[in-house]
Amino acid sequence: VAILLWVLLEHTTLGRSLYLVGSNEQATRYSGVNTVRVQISVYVISALLGWVAAILMMAKFNSAKAGYGESYLLVTILASVLGGINPDGGFGRIIGLVLALIVLQMLESGLNLLGVSSYLTMALWGAVLILFIALQN
Incomplete structure (x- = not known):
């Protein structure tokens, strides 16, 4: 997962846009980057990673509980x-x-x-x- 995220952040337009939004969102918006799209993409990626973590936790404990x-x-x-x-x-x-x-x-x-x-x-x-x-x- 870390290697995939490294490739995403270092070698894609989304990764560069993400760094720009993190450093100065307003300047990034003025430079023509769709900051809303970048933020939604980050939320989707975070949700997918959370889902993978939840699946791994359920496999480890052989059950599901919100507090794991x-x-x-x-x-x-x-x-x-x-x-x-x-x-x-x-x-x-x-x-x-x-x-x-x-x-x-x-x-x-x-x-x-x-x-x-x-x-x-x-x-x-x-x-x-x-x-x-x-x-x-």
Whole structure:
């Protein structure tokens, strides 16, 4: 999935338009890009990726429940911020996101092997996220 998204963002008109809309939507609109179409495309792609994630979660747990993905929310936001994606919009790279996810998974596995509680791990992720966003601003 990451490779497909990288190709989409780096080698298509939609990807370039998406970066432009993220950096300055008004200037992008004035340059002739249909920003509404770009945003709708992003929502459709996000919905499809959410659907794929839901199918994988249902396969993993052999059932369906709305709250299965809640435990991944903080890790997802933290990986995005650590991977170099600006929460205010603009530029971000897929490779940074993938590397951040790998590092976070390794840290979580290490903490789990040391016997650290999953609640303490989530609190640590929250503290790192707050610290990193504060340092960015």
